[in-house]
Amino acid sequence: MAATNNILAAALAGALCLPSALAAQDHAALAHDAALRATTLDGVVVMGVAPVAANTFVLDPKLPRQPAPASDGADYLKTIPGFSALRSGGTNGDPVLRGMFGSRIALLTNDGALSGACPSRMDNAMSYIAPETYDRLTVVKGPQTVLWGGGASAGTVRFEREIPYFDRPGVRAQGSVLAGSHERNDQVLDASAGTPRGYARLAGNRSEADDYADGGGREVPSAWRKWNADVAVGWTPAADTVLELSAGTGDAQARYAGRGMDGARFRRDSLGLRFEKKRIGGVLDAVAANAYRNEVDHVMDNYSLRDPDPSGGMPMPMASNVGDTSQGGRAAATWQRDRWELTAGIDGRQSEHRRRSAMGRGAYRDAPWTKDARFRTLGVFAESHWHLTDAHHVMSGLRVDRARADARRAPTAGMMPMPNPTAGQRRRDTLSGGFARYEYDMSGRAGGYVGIGRAERMPDYWELFSPSRGPDGAANAFAGVRPERTTQLDAGLQYRAGAVEAWASVYAGRIDGYILFDYMGGPMSGAAMGATTRARNVDADIRGGEAGVDWRPLHGLKLSGVVAYAWGESDDGRALPQMPPLEARLSAGWERGGWSWGALLRVADAQRRVSTGQGNVVGRDLGPSAGFAVFSLNGAYRIGDRLRLSGGIDNLFDRAYSEHLNLGGNSAFGYPAMPERIAEPGRSAWVKLNFEY
Template sequence: MLDAVVVTAAAPTAPLVFETDPRLPRQPVPASDGADYLKTIPGFTAIRNGGSNGDPVLRGMFGSRLNLLSNDGAMPGACPARMDNPMSYVAPETYDRLIVIKGPQTVQWGPGASAGTVRFTREPEVFDAPGMRLRGSLLAGANGRNDQTLDATAGTPTVYARIGANRSQADDYRDGNGDIVPSLWKKWSADASFGWTPDRDTLLEASVGAGDGEARYAGRGMDGVQFRRSSYALRFEKKNLGGVLDAIEANAYSNNADHVMDNYTLRDPNPMGPMPMAMASNVDRHTTGGRAAATWKLGQWDIVTGLDTQRSRHRERNAMGRDSVRKLPWQTDANFSNFGMFSEATWRITSQQRLVAGARVDRARVRDERESVGMMGMPNPTTGETRRDTLHSGFLRFEQTLSDPSLTWYAGIGHAERMPDYWELFSPNMGPADAVNAFAGVAPEKTTQLDLGLQYRGTRVSAWVSAYAGRIRDYILFTYHEGGMMGAMSSVANVDAAIRGGEAGIEFRPAANWKLEGTLAYAWGENRDADTPLPQMPPLDARLSVAYDTRTWSFGALLRGVTEQDRVSIGQGNVVGRDLGKSAGFVTMAINGGYRFDERLLLTAGIDNLFDRDYSEHLNLSGSADFGYPADPVRIHEPGRTGWLKLTYSY
């Protein structure tokens, strides 16, 4: 039978690890991008800017503090303001698994990752006999929402071919006050993979993918009119080798993001705004990389050793006037490279105790290719300069399963050093006070964090709690000057920061077919240099749900409550968002239902924001004057009452 009907929250599957099937229906309305789906995991939220392509935030941490991977490849995006962040290129329903590791508690999946690691993955296909598998879905909803997804695989015991495609579209929505919020989007993606499986322990797979789309943003001065993606990948796996060397795996990828922004295709230029004439910007980022790892088994030890590498080139072209940007030559402004080596080991001390540890070292390189900077084309003082840094990361975690085999506790300490990313080195107008620009002055960020947790799984009750406390040296902080985000000057500097918080969840099954769930997430941060709150911290977020499922019929309800956020640092934040001021709390209700026609066909439906509340998220952009929003920052409000219907077929 098809799995759980509607997902409203996810629970950890192992210490600090959350794993779920992104193909399952979820509430609120099934996700249009990766950031939207991540919000089902406690601790995640997103910087909102309208209908689609929000930027994910975990425990108040943003950007490359999160290692965001799709099929274990990097797709960093190209927009200097992260309009096309990595998750905007992810169609969740075309992936088999979503795996999240919170905190600096793994070293296997690339550099940085001080806040966590996110992996959207597709599993290799295995056939015992020639056959075919098919999964598809149709979604219809309010505000013109309509999605179509198809995932088809045909194969034999030795070869297979898989094709996945997704299309998603929505119009501008109305908020709880009935006002139209510019937020329409239209996007598509398609991927194909071809695998050779001479036996169950061997895989060689090649894959190719493409996609495109457009999105209107109430909180930006431009819209995204092209999100063109091309992806190529190759992976090899060999398991159960039978000796000390137990398995080897390797993958290589090449991803390209060709992104166009303008202020005239999906809106009219605002003669009173910062961009009164038609303008367009075309940015492109080509990223290649790979990873190779070996798994070793030595008695009570499991050890993974390996290396990974990544190279990324960013270029752009900008133009006044309509449809003229594509006639201009490309100008490369940045080149990045990283080479890393890692080792991660698990020592099974006893049947109930485990020690997990890892270490990695990265050699990062960035070259500034800009000849001029700013609207006036001033000479760039760091043209042709190269930054090189050696970065060290590692962690140590103890896990114990107590006498009751369903009770586990853990404690871990982790350290991660992170090279400033493209948006921190090249997007700000100014760097620290003692530097000529951000490229010359912003130091690598260094996070040291303690993670603690407890998980209990019983017959009727399951519960978990996790807590963390950390210090961040050289935390990279943006400050905005003189008004709104458009036309404002931004500066970036390093500060000393402290963070702490936690998440908790409980699941109670009082009777057959019934399930009650609750989750809680809290994040706190402080700028220790200024003795002020750290900006862009989400408020306390609680969710309560009830579900009834007979395996034929199902019903559910979700209550979400968010407190006010009064710990703010107005005008400070990151390259996408800044604190606009204090935010009000809110409570929303959603309901859902489902009917299984048989093992293959499932119908689900839901109503989000049942009582049509008018509210906004704390992490948000201010509305653009192009759409009539006032000069004083006003947060973009969320959709009002929204109904949806989804049909899923699996064969």
């Protein structure tokens, strides 16, 4: 606890003694504002998005989208080209960006870190996210920013809630209700009340669905029930100044066709404190700081949402209860002078993992907690923007992190970890990262950028503690897995003229010490569920890209297309596992008056570049996969200025298909011993009403 207090104190001291923090530079903020204006006025159901700046995407998560509006963060991220998800059922897939997984993607909610606790990531951080309760989703692809933590080689994801400033006393509210196939029903409410001196805000949601049927009519275990509630109270003594205290909680249940257990509890409790002062004037332009505490309590069992399988590996009722407490803070400041902008600051985080398990229904509640791992990180960063001219810009950044991991108990997989020689040991690493990027006229008719970035990442909890074995010659993964170092080149072009807007981004990278899992038997689900796994480092090359085009041939008509591809190969000539296939999305939308209609065709190619038996902590390559095409329709109608009714039919032709990134069905639900991918939903309909006050 003392160490935690030191981290929080350091961050808040930076806010008070050094001038502290704004979340982003001005050029990014302007791009965000422009994107929000565009999406807020667009009545079409969201079927895809384009970047608003170099490698940066901004979305309004409250807008209706197709496929059916997302129940978790990973599902919503699939709207952005380059994202996919490792599927295990109806909800809580694990996000994958350009074939990269896990802590290679930094996740922040209101600028605080959130982490799951399950050793096989059943409750990955995105499973605690209700997208519609946030105002903005910002994604930066690649190691092209240092403002939001180290090690984010694949990209940075931020779910944000804006400050509801009031220029006069008033009340604002918005929300939605949704109904759909398979008993899907959601409710969302976001309400705030305030005066020029302060405000109070409540954001909450509830989401529920039964098991879905695939395109062949087979029922897939996939039901879920979720709820979240977050409150915030803010003091706004002046324009662009706020001090806010927030708190939140939530819980859920979820059935998983691809796992030997289900999620019986996803309890989240959050506290946050933030201070911001923007547009100060003079050289010092903005200061900001925040502190947070996020705690998760997750229960996995084989009896709450299913019956134990007497012929399987877990014939008796059993449960595992795991938890994680993450707390930390951040402070930074933004300075401006002539053509220079500089944001610099300090951030820190500590997370502590605990676990307990027992045989028998509910017996885990009487078992004592064991704290098995603790992580600490303290970092400093600086990022600059040099306006060479109105059209030419240079961005650069540098950060250094000091990371530490303590092994408090055996880093082995399974329900009952065994003693290990490294228990009680610790490891420390000093990690650096940075980037430099040149941009030409990204807000003009034709623009482009090219940047080089580097990120060093300490192995995370799942890479140090979940594998059964470490590299050859090492006692285990904790003792033997090295940090991962990525150097990546990113480049892109964009064009806007008349009725056409087009963009393209490409990347090529070298990963020294890529952390790879070898599966050596056991069930097809994750490492913590009994499969024998080894974590080791390999060197690898990655490359790929995304491209999109929008064409408006007639007033009110828009035709769009986007394509994404990711490729990876280790130095031994094997394909990197868990790479999504080539994917394209073609859409058409038409608006007239208050009406809008849309159609979406999603096409995924067959994936034959696989490394069967290799993967990550969640799953492994199951072999080659077939391609597929899915067609969907949607429509929307604005009822005055405050109501919008939308609806859609996903998978209109009831195609039977499955995603390449897939855990494979679990035998407890009748799936065969040989891997069979979990099929996606068949024809599904939904209708949604959005309202504002």
